[in-house]
Amino acid sequence: MDNSPEGLLRSHGLSVTAQRLTVLQTITDYPHITADQAAEVARKKIGAISRQSVYDTLNTLVEKGLARRIQPMDSPALFEDRVGDNHHHLVCRSCGIVEDVDCSTGYRPCLQASDDNNFIIDEAEVTYWGLCPKCQPKSTKSQAKQTPTRKAKS
Amino acid sequence: MDNSPEGLLRSHGLSVTAQRLTVLQTITDYPHITADQAAEVARKKIGAISRQSVYDTLNTLVEKGLARRIQPMDSPALFEDRVGDNHHHLVCRSCGIVEDVDCSTGYRPCLQASDDNNFIIDEAEVTYWGLCPKCQPKSTKSQAKQTPTRKAKS
């Protein structure tokens, strides 16, 4: 009924547990975190939590619409608590950092397919690939030798 | 030098092997195929091919720009030979079928991010999610009970 984390869980029919509260806090603190990274963080906060519980919690949060899962190529799934706005993502090919981008047309689905092939489209998922500021060649200055982890496509 | 499959491989510095020719033909015949499915098809054509060789060939083809890899959520990587046009994809949440969609603005990157966060963007990857014609509720008629394999997001 209130808007505390506890109330948020209860209002979605979920019982309140230390594990869920911790995972929920974790994806708020660290948007675009992997399940295993979230487990690490959660363990620092509450001492122990099973891997399965982290996965269960994340899956439940996604089901209930309290979290969103994205899955950039060559990355394990990433979780965030920013939901409902169908925002998009910028991914750095070199360091893998993920940044949010507002949906340019505001609402989901935000894009018309040039031909919808008679599909009923409910979502347009957009991933922008490129180089983040830190990973960009620094023109004249001595350039840090980056080993790209994700190669640009043809 | 010519435009046979053999010439295509040679012109990219690759030696010509039965395995490569077969995998190349396979992704032409079956766009959006998985590595394991491609292995199955290839085996029917030439009797035997190792799983590793299929993966190696597909990776090499992608590196050389002769194939493209896409990775819809909850799916293994899919390969196709349609390259260089940065086209997009429609994915059915129910049956998983993947269809091509032309890039609406013609050239890559085809979309401006609303804020590029100072990234240098080289590609905009778009995946449209929805229901294919076969998986859509058939209004009045008796409706096949579909068990969606991929749930719609909040």
Next chain:
DNA sequence: ATCATTATTTGGACATAGTCCAAAATTGTG
């Protein structure tokens, strides 16, 4: 507060997709 019921958590096994590696086979070259 205590109990009973239900939901959650745990750890271990299992599944899938993919890579690493060294030996064997094949390809391209002279």
Next chain:
DNA sequence: CACAATTTTGGACTATGTCCAAATAATGAT
């Protein structure tokens, strides 16, 4: 044909995630 370089093979291994049944914890009703 023979040699060197490349590719293929099969088996082990890794990473990410799910399945399962037993143990534990949370909720609702006395």
